[in-house]
Amino acid sequence: MVVLVGSLLGDPTNDADLDGSSVPLSGPCLIDNPKPPFRAAEHSVLDPVMSITAMPTRPYEGSDSTPPQEDNQKSMYASYVPHDLKYSADFEDALMNVVTDPDTPIAGIRVIPAGSDEEPQAGISIRAEDISFSSLPSVSENELPLPLDDARRVFASPVPGVKLTHPGGYLEGGPGLNPEMDTFPDDFIQNYPVRISNASDLKNAVEAEVERNLDLLQQRLKARRQAKERNEQIEKELKTLMDQHEMELKMHNRIAEENARKKEARERRRKDRAGA
Numbered sequence: 001m002v003v004l005v006g007s008l009l010g011d012p013t014n015d016a017d018l019d020g021s022s023v024p025l026s027g028p029c030l031i032d033n034p035k036p037p038f039r040a041a042e043h044s045v046l047d048p049v050m051s052i053t054a055m056p057t058r059p060y061e062g063s064d065s066t067p068p069q070e071d072n073q074k075s076m077y078a079s080y081v082p083h084d085l086k087y088s089a090d091f092e093d094a095l096m097n098v099v100t101d102p103d104t105p106i107a108g109i110r111v112i113p114a115g116s117d118e119e120p121q122a123g124i125s126i127r128a129e130d131i132s133f134s135s136l137p138s139v140s141e142n143e144l145p146l147p148l149d150d151a152r153r154v155f156a157s158p159v160p161g162v163k164l165t166h167p168g169g170y171l172e173g174g175p176g177l178n179p180e181m182d183t184f185p186d187d188f189i190q191n192y193p194v195r196i197s198n199a200s201d202l203k204n205a206v207e208a209e210v211e212r213n214l215d216l217l218q219q220r221l222k223a224r225r226q227a228k229e230r231n232e233q234i235e236k237e238l239k240t241l242m243d244q245h246e247m248e249l250k251m252h253n254r255i256a257e258e259n260a261r262k263k264e265a266r267e268r269r270r271k272d273r274a275g276a
Helices: 041-046 070-075 089-099 184-191 199-275
Strands: 110-112 125-127
Touching: 089 199, 184 199
Parallel strands: 110 125
Antiparallel strands: none
C-alpha cells in the first residue's frame, strides 16, 4: 500500500533522468510502508498518509550551519517505518478529530522546496536550505507517536491540524525514512500509469497521489469516528441494561428476603400452636 505525502521533487537538473529507470532522489522521497499482517484494525486508519516528504537536496545544511558529520547524517533519518511504532488510540483519536473537522486549518511553518523563487516570511515559511540539522529536535523512536500539541511540532504538513517535528518527517513525529532504506521513489515512477518524463510530470503525479491518499485518510478516519460513536452507543445501551438488571436483582433479593422472613414467621406460629 502506498503511504506517502509531500513533494518527491527535490531539484532534478536533468529531465532525462526521469525515465523511470534511474532517478537521483537524494532529496524528497515517498515512503513505501506496507501493511503487515496481524496489525490492530484501528491502526489501519493511518495507512493512507504516514509521512510528509519535503526535504532539501542537502537535508538540514543551512548556510550558517556546520555540515553534519557521518554519525549525524545517520541520525537525520529514521531507520523504522510508522507501522513499527507502538499503537496509540489517543494519538489516532486526536488525528481523527482534526482530520474530520472541516474547519481545521493548515498549521505550522511551511517549508519552501529547494530551487523555488518564493521568499520566506517570518513565522510563516522557511526555505528548505535554511534549515540546519542542529536546529531540529531530537525525537527517539520510543517517544512516538508524539501528541499533536507537542511543542516540537513546528512544520506544516498537508494534513490540516497536524504539524511535523522535521521537514519530510512522519505524522507521528520524528524524521522521515532513511533514503538508503527507501525503494518507493523508483517504484512510484516505474509503476505510475502515465509516463513521467520531466519534473512537471513528476510534480503533477505526486500532487495527485497526495490528494488521493489524503482523501483516503479522511474516509478511514470518518469510518473510525462512526465506529467509535457506535461503540459508545453500544456501551451506553449495555450500561443501561446492566443497571436495569442490577435493579431487578436487588428487587428479587429483597422479595426473596421478605418471603423468607414470612416463611420463618409462619413456621414459628405453627410450632407455637403445636406446643400449646
